[in-house]
Structure formats: structure tokens, C-alpha cells
Amino acid sequence: MTWTRRHLLSIEELSLAEIEQIHATSAAFKKILQRNVKKVPALRGKTIVNLFLEPSTRTRMAFDMAAKRLSADVIAFDAASSSTQKGETLRDTAENIQALNADMIVIRHAAAGSPLYLSKILDIPVINAGDGAHEHPTQGLLDTFTMKEHLGSMKGRKVAILGDILFSRVARSNIHALTKMGSAVTLVGPSTLVPHGFTALGAKVSHDLKSALADADVVMLLRIQHERQGHRHFPSLGEYTSMFGLNKTRASWLNPRAIIMHPGPINRGVEIDSELADGERSVILEQVTNGIAVRMAVLYLCAGYQPEHVISSTE
Amino acid sequence: MAVAKPKTIGPREVHAAIERLAAAIEARHPDSKGLLVLGIANGGIPVARRLCARLGIRRVGDLDISFHRDDIGKHPIPKEFTPTLLPGDVNGATVLLVDDVLFTGRTVKAALDELFDHGRPATVELAVLVDRGCRRLPVAADFSGIALAAAQDEDVVVSLHDDPARDRIDIRPREARAQRAASSR
Numbered sequence: 001m002t003w004t005r006r007h008l009l010s011i012e013e014l015s016l017a018e019i020e021q022i023h024a025t026s027a028a029f030k031k032i033l034q035r036n037v038k039k040v041p042a043l044r045g046k047t048i049v050n051l052f053l054e055p056s057t058r059t060r061m062a063f064d065m066a067a068k069r070l071s072a073d074v075i076a077f078d079a080a081s082s083s084t085q086k087g088e089t090l091r092d093t094a095e096n097i098q099a100l101n102a103d104m105i106v107i108r109h110a111a112a113g114s115p116l117y118l119s120k121i122l123d124i125p126v127i128n129a130g131d132g133a134h135e136h137p138t139q140g141l142l143d144t145f146t147m148k149e150h151l152g153s154m155k156g157r158k159v160a161i162l163g164d165i166l167f168s169r170v171a172r173s174n175i176h177a178l179t180k181m182g183s184a185v186t187l188v189g190p191s192t193l194v195p196h197g198f199t200a201l202g203a204k205v206s207h208d209l210k211s212a213l214a215d216a217d218v219v220m221l222l223r224i225q226h227e228r229q230g231h232r233h234f235p236s237l238g239e240y241t242s243m244f245g246l247n248k249t250r251a252s253w254l255n256p257r258a259i260i261m262h263p264g265p266i267n268r269g270v271e272i273d274s275e276l277a278d279g280e281r282s283v284i285l286e287q288v289t290n291g292i293a294v295r296m297a298v299l300y301l302c303a304g305y306q307p308e309h310v311i312s313s314t315e
Numbered sequence: 316m317a318v319a320k321p322k323t324i325g326p327r328e329v330h331a332a333i334e335r336l337a338a339a340i341e342a343r344h345p346d347s348k349g350l351l352v353l354g355i356a357n358g359g360i361p362v363a364r365r366l367c368a369r370l371g372i373r374r375v376g377d378l379d380i381s382f383h384r385d386d387i388g389k390h391p392i393p394k395e396f397t398p399t400l401l402p403g404d405v406n407g408a409t410v411l412l413v414d415d416v417l418f419t420g421r422t423v424k425a426a427l428d429e430l431f432d433h434g435r436p437a438t439v440e441l442a443v444l445v446d447r448g449c450r451r452l453p454v455a456a457d458f459s460g461i462a463l464a465a466a467q468d469e470d471v472v473v474s475l476h477d478d479p480a481r482d483r484i485d486i487r488p489r490e491a492r493a494q495r496a497a498s499s500r
Contacts, residue, residue, distance in 0.1 A: 001394050002391035002392070002394075003391070003392050021394055024394065024395055024396065025392070025396065027396075027398075028379070028381070028382075028396035028398055029382075031398050031399070032382065035432065035433065036432075036433070036434075037432040037433070039432075040382035040383060040432070041382070041383060041385070041428065042381075042382040042383070042384070042387055043387065044385075070382075300382075300387075300392070301392060303387055303388065304387040304388050304390075304391075304392045305388075306391045306392075
């Protein structure tokens with residue numbers, strides 16, 4: 001199969017074969033990151049603009065590093081000191097970036113659908129680095145890549161996602177990726193943050209923490225997203241922690257070989273105790289490392305995409 | 316445009332070519348077991364394996380040049396990668412690069428780039444099963460099994476199989492991806 005996508009907007013639109021191709025390419029890049037010379041000239045001469053209009057540490061740094069490992073030039077767009085502060089629209093900003101001869105845009109935006117919108121008005125590849133509560137495709141890809149490294153095939157595996165599902169683009173991307181890979185996803189948390197509607201995406205919804213944890217090969221914790229909550233969905237952080245925070249007792253319910261994941265940033269002592277975040281079963285920092293390889297794969301594949309009509313004429 | 320008819324080179328000639336390569340390598344390197352032999356993925360890998368089996372060389376690895384290609388966007392990205400696998404330290408080594416076909420020389424240039432990311436070999440030599448001509452870079456093979464004068468618009472395809480009786484080299488008109496895509500638009 002040949003990669004035919006110019007943009008990476010969501011995992012929902014990807015096929016299983018495409019997800020597997022990204023994972024295979026990521027594995028090849030991960031090997032490069034372990035060498036003395038951690039750089040290849042694959043995207044030499046290309047310019048990638050990181051258009052981050054929402055705060056980010058890991059994703060932004062990982063995209064930055066991924067582009068540099070591929071020998072691309074990276075321009076970081078700093079929202080605070082840009083003309084968006086003077087009222088420039090997203091469309092104008094993006095069209096100006098394209099007019100400056102950028103070869104690719106990586107966008108993070110608080111509005112769901114903004115990467116899709118840019119992909120329709122720009123000619124260059126658009127990579128979604130998180131759009132509102134919609135999707136965060138590279139996070140879903142790096143999470144599933146990390147799971148495969150630990151568990152092998154994800155077919156028939158059970159993944160519990162615990163916490164603020166309602167506002168989580170990470171949860172949505174993971175649900176799409178995991179269901180395509182044949183895993184069973186159970187969403188757990190307070191009913192206000194885990195609405196029943198998620199069953200439409202193929203996930204199971206549960207409010208029984210103990211049985212969900214006992215059953216899981218992977219438990220993924222999500223941060224309580226204060227910034228997206230217009231009004232409170234639970235009485236207090238303390239109450240959330242006492243009901244759903246992962247502590248030593250609850251971790252003892254887990255399958256002994258289960259791994260603990262978190263996309264970061266962690267609220268230590270809220271959704272997870274420090275002891276567990278730093279413990280043996282935690283793969284949280286591996287997720288960060290894998291984030292570079294996966295983003296290298298995504299940048300590389302989308303830069304080297306072959307338009308559909310070229311492929312169909314030769315196959 | 317005159318298109319040459321497809322031509323095939325059979326197992327006997329292929330095996331004779333591998334034998335010629337092996338003999339020439341042995342003549343230059345009486346102690347050939349000290350060589351670090353690297354097959355350039357993917358076509359060079361089976362050729363390297365054959366040569367090493369014949370010469371009794373254990374240190375044989377693979378060199379993946381995917382990320383050193385200078386033509387991203389012009390060719391499809393492969394689905395699978397054969398990662399670079401080095402059976403020994405490159406620093407100070409005498410490296411023998413092996414490929415199936417030597418054409419423009421771009422692959423060899425990319426292979427050297429990849430190799431030097433891993434260290435600083437003392438010497439690098441190149442062995443190819445087929446030298447088909449049409450070079451675009453100042454690259455020459457140290458050892459070549461068969462020399463052909465294939466036309467620019469022809470493909471030379473080497474197929475080495477587990478069953479050596481099925482080994483063959485095909486010379487046939489280019490499957491013109493770009494040309495066909497253009498005419499279908």
C-alpha cells in the first residue's frame with residue numbers, strides 16, 4: 001500500500017492499514033533516534049510551521065524535534081506575540097504562512113475542525129496537533145504504538161480510559177485507533193464526564209472502576225481539563241480523586257501485567273498518585289519518547305504522499 | 316520511440332556472475348572474512364547473503380537508505396522498512412557495500428550517507444551484480460558481475476530466490492509511473 005494522504009486530520013478517517021503503516025514507519029524512525037547521529041536528511045529543504053494557538057509542552061516540542069531530526073527547517077509560531085493578537089483571522093494567518101512558502105503546517109487550535117478547515121483552503125499538508133475536544137491524532141498514534149511495544153498485537157486487548165472523557169480529544173483519537181485495531185475500550189469516570197453517547201464510537205461506558213481496572217491490559221488516565229469546563233462536572237477535585245484517582249489500593253486491582261499510561265500533563269495527586277506515575281508499570285515517559293518517532297513518521301509520510309490518481313494509474 | 320523487447324538472463328548466467336564477483340573479491344581480499352558486508356535494502360540484501368555464503372563471511376548486515384533518498388514525494392514511500400542492521404562496528408572497518416543493480420549512482424550516494432551516520436569506515440568498496448550503465452553521479456563499482464548497456468527507459472530487475480534454479484534478471488521497458496499518470500489526467 002502506498003501512502004496517499006496529504007493531511008493528517010483525525011484517526012477516525014484512517015484505515016487500519018494506514019495506522020499500521022504509521023506504526024511501522026515510526027518503528028524505523030525510533031531506531032534512528034537510538035543512534036549516535038539522530039538525524040536523517042529526508043525532509044531537507046522543507047519548512048514546517050508549528051502553528052500552536054493553544055498551550056502545549058510535549059506535543060510542540062516533539063513536533064519541533066521530529067522536524068529537526070528529519071532535517072526540515074522549523075518555524076515556531078508564537079501566538080502571544082503574533083498578529084492574532086491584533087485580530088488576524090486563522091484563515092489569513094494560515095494563508096500568509098503558505099505565502100511565505102512553508103511546506104507544511106502543524107496546527108493546534110481550541111476550535112474543533114480548524115485543521116479540516118485549513119486543509120480545505122491550503123495546498124500544503126496540514127497536520128492536526130489537537131483541535132478542541134475533537135481529536136489529537138498523533139497522540140492516539142503514539143499511545144497505540146507504545147501499547148503495541150508492550151503487548152504485541154492489540155487485537156482482543158482491553159483498554160480502560162479513565163477520567164475526563166467528555167472534553168478529551170486524546171480519548172476520542174484513542175477510541176478510534178483502538179477499535180480499528182480490534183481492542184475493547186471501556187471508558188470509566190463520573191457519569192458527567194463519561195456520557196453514554198460515547199458508546200456510538202464503539203466503546204463501552206462503565207462507572208464501576210474496580211471491574212474495569214481488573215479487566216484491563218492498559219489503563220490510560222486523562223487529565224481533568226479545567227480549561228474546557230464551563231461549569232463544574234463534579235463537586236471538587238478532592239472528591240474526584242477520592243472516587244476515581246488512581247492510588248495504590250486501586251492499582252492493586254489491576255492485572256499484574258497491565259501498563260499505566262497518561263498523555264500528560266499530569267496532575268499529580270489528582271488523577272494519579274505520584275508513586276504510580278513514577279512506578280514500574282508506568283510507561284508515561286516512554287509515550288513521550290515515542291511521540292518523536294511517531295511525529296517523524298507522520299511528517300515524513302504526509303510530505304511524501306502520492307496523489308490518488310497517480311497510484312490508481314499504476315496499480 | 317523504439318522500445319527494446321524484454322530480455323531475460325537465466326540462472327546459469329546469474330550464478331556465473333555471482334561466482335565472478337566472489338572470485339574478484341577474494342582476489343583483492345585474501346582474508347575476506349574480515350570484511351563488513353552490507354547489502355543495500357532491499358535488492359542488495361539477497362545478493363550480499365549469497366556472496367557471504369560463498370565466501371564464508373559471517374559479518375553481513377543490511378543498510379536501509381529510505382530516509383537518505385533525495386526524492387521524497389517523487390516515489391511512493393515503502394510500507395515496510397528493512398532497518399539498518401550492522402553486524403559490527405563501522406569505525407575503522409573495511410566495508411563492502413553490495414547492491415543488485417548499479418544505475419544512476421544515487422542509491423550508492425545515499426548508502427554512503429547512511430553508512431557515515433554510523434561511523435567512519437577505513438575503506439568502502441562497492442560490489443554490484445549488474446552494472447547497467449546510465450550513471451548520473453561519479454560512482455563506479457569495484458566489483459561487478461554483469462555489465463549491461465540497458466537503455467534509460469528500461470528497468471533491470473534482479474530476482475534471487477530460495478530455489479536458485481529460479482534466479483533471473485529481467486530487462487524490460489520502464490513502468491513509467493509519471494508518464495502514465497500524466498496521460499491519465
